[in-house]
Amino acid sequence: MSIRRCIAPVFLLAAAPFALGQITVSTTVEGTEAPNGRGVRAQAVITEASGLGAGVQAIAVKEIRSAIFVIDDVVSRDGPDGGPGLAVTKRELTASEAYGDGLPNGYNVPPTTDPTGPWQGLVWPYRDQYDYFPNVGDPLADNVGTAFTISPNVYGFVDVDGIARGGPTDPTPAGGDISRLLRGITGNGLNGPATYFAFDIIPLSGDRDRFVTVRLISTSVRVVVQDQNGEYGEVVVDVPDFTTVIQLPEPTTLALLPVATMFLARRRR
Numbered sequence: 001m002s003i004r005r006c007i008a009p010v011f012l013l014a015a016a017p018f019a020l021g022q023i024t025v026s027t028t029v030e031g032t033e034a035p036n037g038r039g040v041r042a043q044a045v046i047t048e049a050s051g052l053g054a055g056v057q058a059i060a061v062k063e064i065r066s067a068i069f070v071i072d073d074v075v076s077r078d079g080p081d082g083g084p085g086l087a088v089t090k091r092e093l094t095a096s097e098a099y100g101d102g103l104p105n106g107y108n109v110p111p112t113t114d115p116t117g118p119w120q121g122l123v124w125p126y127r128d129q130y131d132y133f134p135n136v137g138d139p140l141a142d143n144v145g146t147a148f149t150i151s152p153n154v155y156g157f158v159d160v161d162g163i164a165r166g167g168p169t170d171p172t173p174a175g176g177d178i179s180r181l182l183r184g185i186t187g188n189g190l191n192g193p194a195t196y197f198a199f200d201i202i203p204l205s206g207d208r209d210r211f212v213t214v215r216l217i218s219t220s221v222r223v224v225v226q227d228q229n230g231e232y233g234e235v236v237v238d239v240p241d242f243t244t245v246i247q248l249p250e251p252t253t254l255a256l257l258p259v260a261t262m263f264l265a266r267r268r269r
Contacts, residue, residue, distance in 0.1 A: 022048065022051040022052070023046070023048055023049065023050075023051045023052055023058050023223060023225070023235060023237065024046070024047045024048035024051060024237075025044055025045065025046050025047060025061070025189070025221050025223065025237040025239055026044070026045045026047045026239075026242075027042070027043065027044050027045070027066070027216045027219055027239050027242040028043050028044075028045060028193065028242065028244075029041065029042055029043065029214055029216070029242075029244060029246070030043055030186075030193070030195070031246065039091055039198060039199075039200055040091075040198070040199055040200070040201060040214065040246075041123070041185075041186075041195045041197070041198050042066065042068060042160070042195070042196055042197040042198075042199075042216055043186065043193035043194060043195045043196065044061050044064050044189050044193065044194045044196065044219075044221050044239070045189060045193045045194070046058050046061065046189045046190045046223065049190055052225065052235070054227070054228065055227055055228025055229075056225050056226070056227050056228070057225060057226050057227075058189075058190060058223050058224070058225050058235075059181050059188075059190060059223075059224045059225060059226050059232075060164075060167070060181035060182070060188040060189055060190055060194075060223070060224050061164075061188060061189030061190075061194040061221055061222070061223055062163075062164050062167070062169070062170070062181070062222045062223065062224050062234065063126075063161075063162065063163045063164065063221065063222035064126060064160075064161075064162045064194065064196045064219070064220075064221050064222075065159075065160070065161045065162075065218075065219065065220050065221075066160050066197075066216050066217065066218060066219035066220075066239075067156065067157065067158045067159070067160060067216070067217050067218045067219075068145075068156045068157045068160060068197065068199070068214070068215070068216055068217075069154060069155075069156040069213075069214070069215040069217060070086065070088045070154070070155045070156050070201055070212055070213070070214055070215075071153060071154050071155075071212065071213040071214075071215070072084075072085050072086050072153040072154075072155070072206075072210075072212050073210055073211050073212060073213065074153070074206045074207070074210055075152045075153045084149060084151075084152070084153075084155070084204060085153065085203065085204055085205045085206050086153075086155055086201060086202065086203055086204060086212070087200075087201075087202040087204055088147070088149075088155035088156060088157075088199060088200070088201055088202075089147070089199060089200050089202065090120040090121035090142070090145065090147070090157075090198070090199055090200075091120060091121065091198035091199050091200050092118050092119070092120050093117075093118070093119040093120055093121075093123065093198060095110070095117075096124075096185070097119075097123050097124060097185055097198065098110070098111070098117065098119035098123075098124055098127065099111055099119075099124050099127070099131065100124045100125065100183060100185075103183075103185070104182070104183070105179050105180065105182055105183045106124070106183070107124075107132070111127065111130075111131030111132060111141065112131065112132055113130065113131055113132070113134055113140060113141075114131065114140050114141065114142065119141070119142055120142050120198075121141070121142055121144065121145050121157075121197060121198065121199065122141045122142070122144045122145060122160070122162055122196065122197055123162070123185055123195050123196055123197060123198055124183070124185065125164040125165075125180075125183040125184065126162025126163060126164050126194075126196040126197075127141035127144075127162070128163060128164045128165035128166070128174065129141075129163035129164075129165055130144060130163075132165070132174070133165045133173060133174055144159070144160065144161055144162070145157040145158070145159060145160040145161075145197060146158050146159050156215075157197070157199070160196070160197050162196035162197065164180070164183070165180070166180030166181075167180045167181040167224060167232070168181075168224075168232040169224055169232050169233065169234050181224055189221075189223070201246075201248060203248055208248060209247060209248055210247070210248060211245050211246065211247050211248075212245070212246060212248060213243065213244070213245050214243070214244055214245075214246055215241060215242065215243045216239075216241065216242040217241045217242075218241075219238075219239035219240075219241075219242070220236060220237065220238050220239060221236070221237040221239055222234055222235075222236055222237075223235050223236075223237060
């Protein structure tokens with residue numbers, strides 16, 4: 001997929017005059033080499049890791065909560081049975097994408113709650129909560145992110161809640177090893193973008209190489225930080241809406257980022 005343009009609004013969270021500072025995080029989407037060239041990955045990136053000052057450093061993105069909208073530039077009049085012009089679906093994952101098979105700090109066995117697959121949508125390690133450490137009533141990771149269609153030309157997913165487990169701020173039952181903060185398909189948000197959700201955009205009618213708009217909205221991110229004394233904590237980043245326009249079906253890497261900021265909020269899920 002190719003990028004035509006990116007709208008990147010800046011949003012500053014209101015803070016008291018004595019606020020310690022800010023850490024910034026951005027969201028983006030990346031086109032992937034799916035067999036049909038229409039794979040898309042939603043990602044978060046820490047763009048300012050030391051904004052809190054006093055030796056506090058962002059370490060990794062631990063949780064990501066967002067909604068994803070896909071808006072077709074063409075209102076379909078000739079879809080199958082008068083139906084939609086696009087199919088926007090969760091992407092089927094490889095074992096590496098689903099549980100880190102063969103990757104550094106990946107799991108050696110498939111998800112305990114869904115050992116046979118196929119797996120889709122939410123990407124390792126942001127499937128942890130649902131795959132290996134579920135609470136009573138938690139859905140399967142495959143069911144996180146509720147698909148919707150708004151006639152005639154809006155598609156997407158709401159309640160896309162990716163939660164990685166473990167690390168010094170979350171030692172039980174996942175374990176407090178710092179290596180649990182160093183996982184990710186493309187990175188942990190600091191060392192490479194944190195990929196958390198994969199989906200496909202499939203044209204059903206109209207020009208197959210047309211442009212569509214992708215928006216990541218209502219996004220918040222929980223970031224693990226470490227201070228100069230080696231103590232760990234967490235901060236919450238409220239991320240502004242990200243909007244970009246991509247062309248189907250040509251695969252490419254998208255690297256345009258809007259900016260987000262946060263106010264210190266030390267708490268844990």
